Amino acid sequence: MPVDPQAYHPADALAALGPDFWDPVEAARFPETRLRFRNDRAAAQVGLATLDDDEWVTHFGRFQPLPGTLRQPLALRYHGHQFRAYNPDIGDGRGFTFAQLRDDRGRLMDLGTKGSGQTPYSRFGDGRLTLKGAVREILATEMLEALDVPTSRTLSVIETGEALDRGDEPSPTRSAVLVRLSHGHIRIGSFQRLAYLRDAEGMQRLAGYVLANLYGEAGDDPVRLLEQVVARTAVLAARYMAAGFVHGVLNSDNINVTGESFDYGPWRFAPVWDPNFTAAYFDHAGLYAFGRQPEAIGWDVAQLAASLRLVAESDPLIAALDGFGPAFQAALPAAILWRLGRRPVDAATDRATVRVVEQALRSTGAPLDRFFFDAFAADLPAGYGPEWDAVRAALAGHLLRSTREAAFWHGEPQGLLIDEVEALWTPIAERDDWAPLERKVAAIRTMGAALA
Incomplete structure (x- = not known):
C-alpha cells in the first residue's frame, strides 16, 4: 500500500453532504506531468509522505483517486461578493476537491486543486x-x-506542459497544477448561495456539516456557527497584520469558515507599516489595503450573518457578529507580541505596547522584516535612534517567550517582498533553475522553527 497505513485516515464527508453542494467533474489531461514541488512535511501529517514520485504524480497530476476517500473530483458551488458586488455566477472554476483525510491532529483536511481544468463554473476561463x-x-x-x-499549505506543484496566454504577464507562459492541503473549503460564499436560493434546509445541513466536521461540535445551530467563524476570522485578520501580509482579494468567496487563509493571487508583504499599501493592481480604491483588511474580513463575516438570517433570529446573530471587533482587538497584541518573541502581560499593557510599536513603525517607516528581526534578536540595537526609546521601554516590560541563542538570530531576517519573489522566479523562467527557490523555502522553514 503506497500510503502510510499508520497515518492515512481517509474520509468522504463531502460526498455524504450531498449533490446539492457540488458537481462531479473530471480533471484535465495534461501533455506532461513533471513534479516540481512536493511538501513531505505536510504530506506526512496525512499519511502521504511514503508515496514515491511516480505514485505522487499519478495522484496529484493525473488525479487517480486515493484509496478510501472521494471517488471523483467535486467542484463546489458557491456565490460571493467580489469587491462588494454580489456575483451568483461563480464556484470552483479551475479547481476541485478530490480527497478528504484526517490529519495527525484529527482534523478533516481537504485536498483541493488549482489549475486542474474547466468545470461548470469556469465561465470563459481555461481552468489552468x-x-x-x-x-x-x-x-x-x-x-x-x-x-x-x-493557512492552507501547498502540497504539490506539477508542471503540465501547456503554453498559456495571460494578459497580466508575458505570454505564452508555462502551466502547472497545484494541490493544496486545507482545513476545509467551505466559504462564506457557500452560505450566501443558499440564502440566495432561499434553501433553508440546505443552510441547516451545511451548518451541521461545518460544526461536525470542521469544529468537532454536535448540532446545526447557525448562531454557534457564526460565533466560531467570528472568533477564527478575527484571529486571521490579526495575524495578517502581524505578518505584514496583504492578501489582495478578500472577497467573501475567498474567506474560509475555518478562518484559514487560502487562494493566493495578487498577494504582497508590506515593506513598511503603511495602512494604504495594496497588493492588487486592480484594487484602485484600496478596499483590501493592508490597514483595511480587518474591516474587509469583518464585512465578509457580516454577509455570513445576513445569510444565516434565513434560519435564525436577528438578535443572537447580531450579538455574535458584534464579537468580531473585541476578538480582533484581543488577537492583535497576541500576534504582534508573538512575532516580537515576547510574552503577554495583561490586556491593557499588551494593547499599550502594540500602540507604541505601531506608532513608531508608522512614523519612522522602518522596514518591517528588519524591525521584527532586530526586536526579537537584539532588543533594537544602537542603529535605532532615540525615537525608539518608547518601544524599548514597552518591550522591556514583557518577558521573552523563547531563547535568542538560535543560530537564525545571528544572521539576517527573512523577508519576501515582491522584488525577491520576482528574483526567485527569474532563474526558473530563464534556465529552469529551481535551486534558489528550494534554498528560500529551506530558509523560511528555518525562520519558522526559530520563531516557534
Missing part, C-alpha cells in the same frame, strides 16, 4: 494555472506558515 502562479503560492503559504498565520 500558470507555473509562476504556482511558485508564488508555494512562497506565500510557506512564509505565512512560518509567521504563524493559519
Whole structure:
C-alpha cells in the first residue's frame, strides 16, 4: 500500500453532504506531468509522505483517486461578493476537491486543486494555472506558515506542459497544477448561495456539516456557527497584520469558515507599516489595503450573518457578529507580541505596547522584516535612534517567550517582498533553475522553527 497505513485516515464527508453542494467533474489531461514541488512535511501529517514520485504524480497530476476517500473530483458551488458586488455566477472554476483525510491532529483536511481544468463554473476561463502562479503560492503559504498565520499549505506543484496566454504577464507562459492541503473549503460564499436560493434546509445541513466536521461540535445551530467563524476570522485578520501580509482579494468567496487563509493571487508583504499599501493592481480604491483588511474580513463575516438570517433570529446573530471587533482587538497584541518573541502581560499593557510599536513603525517607516528581526534578536540595537526609546521601554516590560541563542538570530531576517519573489522566479523562467527557490523555502522553514 503506497500510503502510510499508520497515518492515512481517509474520509468522504463531502460526498455524504450531498449533490446539492457540488458537481462531479473530471480533471484535465495534461501533455506532461513533471513534479516540481512536493511538501513531505505536510504530506506526512496525512499519511502521504511514503508515496514515491511516480505514485505522487499519478495522484496529484493525473488525479487517480486515493484509496478510501472521494471517488471523483467535486467542484463546489458557491456565490460571493467580489469587491462588494454580489456575483451568483461563480464556484470552483479551475479547481476541485478530490480527497478528504484526517490529519495527525484529527482534523478533516481537504485536498483541493488549482489549475486542474474547466468545470461548470469556469465561465470563459481555461481552468489552468500558470507555473509562476504556482511558485508564488508555494512562497506565500510557506512564509505565512512560518509567521504563524493559519493557512492552507501547498502540497504539490506539477508542471503540465501547456503554453498559456495571460494578459497580466508575458505570454505564452508555462502551466502547472497545484494541490493544496486545507482545513476545509467551505466559504462564506457557500452560505450566501443558499440564502440566495432561499434553501433553508440546505443552510441547516451545511451548518451541521461545518460544526461536525470542521469544529468537532454536535448540532446545526447557525448562531454557534457564526460565533466560531467570528472568533477564527478575527484571529486571521490579526495575524495578517502581524505578518505584514496583504492578501489582495478578500472577497467573501475567498474567506474560509475555518478562518484559514487560502487562494493566493495578487498577494504582497508590506515593506513598511503603511495602512494604504495594496497588493492588487486592480484594487484602485484600496478596499483590501493592508490597514483595511480587518474591516474587509469583518464585512465578509457580516454577509455570513445576513445569510444565516434565513434560519435564525436577528438578535443572537447580531450579538455574535458584534464579537468580531473585541476578538480582533484581543488577537492583535497576541500576534504582534508573538512575532516580537515576547510574552503577554495583561490586556491593557499588551494593547499599550502594540500602540507604541505601531506608532513608531508608522512614523519612522522602518522596514518591517528588519524591525521584527532586530526586536526579537537584539532588543533594537544602537542603529535605532532615540525615537525608539518608547518601544524599548514597552518591550522591556514583557518577558521573552523563547531563547535568542538560535543560530537564525545571528544572521539576517527573512523577508519576501515582491522584488525577491520576482528574483526567485527569474532563474526558473530563464534556465529552469529551481535551486534558489528550494534554498528560500529551506530558509523560511528555518525562520519558522526559530520563531516557534
